[in-house]
Amino acid sequence: MFRIEAEVDNERRDHLRSRLRDTNSAASPVLSALRGTPAERNLPLHVWALDESGGLAAGLVGHTWATWLHVTYLWVDAPHRGAGLGSRLLARAERLAREDRGCAAARLETWDFQAPGFYRKQGYEVVGTVPGYPPGVTEYTLTKRLG
Structure with a gap:
């Protein structure tokens, strides 16, 4: 018999993440090869x-993580938009990820009303779309090789 709970529990979350990482590493030769190296660690980049x-x-x-840069948020305050600041931040993050952390690629998500055109201009390619996420909006997943 199981008891099903729906509550925020950071200790359980961390335990689950660790177990999932172990399972994924065992199933993937690439993740297994990265085990214990700096590339395996999930390191913040701001x-x-x-x-x-x-x-x-x-x-x-x-x-x-795993030779990838994942851009979670990129924001430019309205008075500074259009002056290349977003491009400069993104280029700096890509350079740090490539040169300091050995990343070979980058990925991010954006909505259709945000910046898919901006990211395409920076060399990103759309690799996936999720229409209606959230309702009335399309989410794009984009990637870029950092070679």
């Missing part, structure tokens, strides 16, 4: 742009 007063003008939040 790049910030501050204005003259030290306020946040733009930022990129992501992480690297």
